[in-house]
Amino acid sequence: MTEVSSGRALTGVEDRVLDAVLECSQHWGYERMTIDDVVERSGVSRATIYRLFPGGREVLFEALRVRELDRFFAELRAEVESADTLDDIVVRAVVGATRALRDDEHLAAMLAAEPGEMLSQLTVDGVPRIIRMATASLTPLVASHLGPARSRALIDVLARLTISYFLAPSPLVDLGDEASARPFLAPMLREFSPPSTATN
Amino acid sequence: MTEVSSGRALTGVEDRVLDAVLECSQHWGYERMTIDDVVERSGVSRATIYRLFPGGREVLFEALRVRELDRFFAELRAEVESADTLDDIVVRAVVGATRALRDDEHLAAMLAAEPGEMLSQLTVDGVPRIIRMATASLTPLVASHLGPARSRALIDVLARLTISYFLAPSPLVDLGDEASARPFLAPMLREFSPPSTATN
DNA sequence: TGACGGTGAGACGTCGGGCGTCTTAGTGTC
DNA sequence: GACACTAAGACGCCCGACGTCTCACCGTCA
Numbered sequence: 001m002t003e004v005s006s007g008r009a010l011t012g013v014e015d016r017v018l019d020a021v022l023e024c025s026q027h028w029g030y031e032r033m034t035i036d037d038v039v040e041r042s043g044v045s046r047a048t049i050y051r052l053f054p055g056g057r058e059v060l061f062e063a064l065r066v067r068e069l070d071r072f073f074a075e076l077r078a079e080v081e082s083a084d085t086l087d088d089i090v091v092r093a094v095v096g097a098t099r100a101l102r103d104d105e106h107l108a109a110m111l112a113a114e115p116g117e118m119l120s121q122l123t124v125d126g127v128p129r130i131i132r133m134a135t136a137s138l139t140p141l142v143a144s145h146l147g148p149a150r151s152r153a154l155i156d157v158l159a160r161l162t163i164s165y166f167l168a169p170s171p172l173v174d175l176g177d178e179a180s181a182r183p184f185l186a187p188m189l190r191e192f193s194p195p196s197t198a199t200n
Numbered sequence: 201m202t203e204v205s206s207g208r209a210l211t212g213v214e215d216r217v218l219d220a221v222l223e224c225s226q227h228w229g230y231e232r233m234t235i236d237d238v239v240e241r242s243g244v245s246r247a248t249i250y251r252l253f254p255g256g257r258e259v260l261f262e263a264l265r266v267r268e269l270d271r272f273f274a275e276l277r278a279e280v281e282s283a284d285t286l287d288d289i290v291v292r293a294v295v296g297a298t299r300a301l302r303d304d305e306h307l308a309a310m311l312a313a314e315p316g317e318m319l320s321q322l323t324v325d326g327v328p329r330i331i332r333m334a335t336a337s338l339t340p341l342v343a344s345h346l347g348p349a350r351s352r353a354l355i356d357v358l359a360r361l362t363i364s365y366f367l368a369p370s371p372l373v374d375l376g377d378e379a380s381a382r383p384f385l386a387p388m389l390r391e392f393s394p395p396s397t398a399t400n
Numbered sequence: 401t402g403a404c405g406g407t408g409a410g411a412c413g414t415c416g417g418g419c420g421t422c423t424t425a426g427t428g429t430c
Numbered sequence: 431g432a433c434a435c436t437a438a439g440a441c442g443c444c445c446g447a448c449g450t451c452t453c454a455c456c457g458t459c460a
Contacts, residue, residue: 013436027313032232034418045437047422056420113227213407234447245408247451256449 014052016042018064026106029113030061065121069129072100073137080138086145090154090189091182093138094162098176101166122163134159146192154192158185214252214263217242221264226306229313230261265321269329272300273337280338286345290354290389291382293338294362298376301366322363334359346392354392358385 020042024033035057039046053059079096083089101107110118120126135155142151165175174180220242224233235257239246253259279296283289301307310318320326335355342351365375374380 028232029228032228035420036418043437046420046439048436050420051436235449236447245410246449247409248407250449251406 013044013048014063015067017044017049017052017060018067020044021060021064022068022106025061025064026109030110030117031114035060065126065129068106069133072097073133076100077137077141080141083141086142086193087182087186087189089138089141089145090158090185091178094158094175094185095178095181097162098166098181101162102176119167122167127160127163130163131156131159146194150192150194154189157188157192213244213248215267217244217249217252217260218264218267220244221260222268222306225261225264226309230310230317231314235260265326265329268306269333272297273333276300277337277341280341283341286342286393287382287386287389289338289341289345290358290385291378294358294375294385295378295381297362298366298381301362302376319367322367327360327363330363331356331359346394350392350394354389357388357392 020038024037024041076096080092083092135152138155139151173184220238224237224241276296280292283292335352338355339351373384
């Protein structure tokens with residue numbers, strides 16, 4: 001199994017700290033969360049936290065975002081991996097990602113409590129990383145059908161569309177519903193398919 | 201209609217401020233809530249807030265507690281007022297209060313987020329005031345059956361029991377359910393009834 | 401028109417508390 | 431006994447929230 005990750009695996013202590021950051025930020029909000037909150041909730045001492053995540057506060061949040069994105073795409077890839085046709089791969093990826101986003105309670109809470117920070121991560125600052133991880137995670141599955149370049153372009157577009165339709169659902173299509181998503185994605189797939197295999 | 205209240209009526213601006221305090225404290229928690237949050241949410245300027253509630257922060261919370269208690273007992277009294285027998289008065293009051301407590305989203309959120317502060321208001325610091333308001337609100341209805349002294353004693357006990365069973369429900373009785381509460385309260389009522397009218 | 405009460409906007413100094421760093425002592429392992 | 435790792439907490443710094451104050455603005459009433 002190919003390891004798709006943004007860095008080395010986290011130790012148990014690091015995970016406990018990030019769990020605490022997640023819970024505290026959900027409870028108090030990013031800005032109102034305190035390092036001492038994390039100390040108390042995680043049971044890990046102040047000194048240890050700063051040794052594991054040198055740079056403080058912002059490094060902590062960054063590490064959490066990396067871990068959550070890692071998990072997100074690991075699960076997504078697992079869902080998609082068994083698909084055979086390009087159509088199925090893409091539909092499963094988009095529908096699965098949309099549903100995962102909708103089911104993410106932490107994401108929902110953060111979007112409600114601090115839309116500024118969260119939206120920035122989903123639409124501006126965080127997008128390059130999201131695209132990068134989506135590409136790293138899904139390109140291996142798509143490339144055999146489209147080749148690397150077209151794969152990257154397709155995944156780029158799909159990631160952006162998935163985020164947009166998650167943030168602002170459209171009455172025209174529901175990307176969380178396979179029956180609705182498939183015909184919506186089909187023409188886009190034809191657009192990206194190499195002309196040699198296109199039927200017209 | 202008898203006015204049972206802890207002070208003069210609030211102006212529109214004061215209510216807007218307290219609404220904002222309620223929303224902000226629910227959102228951020230009592231301690232993490234900022235006066236500037238209240239300014240932003242209420243649309244009332246900093247200077248005006250301090251002029252309306254001189255003393256700052258704690259005065260603001262105190263005013264909110266007073267207002268909410270006023271409303272609580274005003275609604276409770278309205279529910280109870282039409283009852284005729286002492287039994288009905290007491291059962292309606294206890295069941296109504298229990299249900300109101302259970303339905304209070306702000307109370308639930310605060311209890312979950314900051315149990316320390318909230319429990320203190322329900323079990324230590326706030327109890328005298330709660331008893332006082334319950335007495336002021338309900339004594340007029342009960343006194344005609346029991347006289348003022350016994351009424352005060354009964355209401356004191358019932359208020360404490362209502363709070364206790366709300367905070368720590370018992371498998372033996374559900375004070376939010378009339379059918380369960382009535383037989384539970386009946387013997388207590390006999391205990392408080394004047395011996396001249398007691399049947400044994 | 402001018403006086404006046406009520407309000408918004410925001411500057412100001414103060415002070416608490418959260419920050420990031422550091423030291424010390426304790427614990428488990430080899 | 432050496433070593434790695436951690437908890438506990440002291441330390442100074444500095445930001446930001448606090449409460450106060452001033453000023454300008456607006457509507458009302460004399």
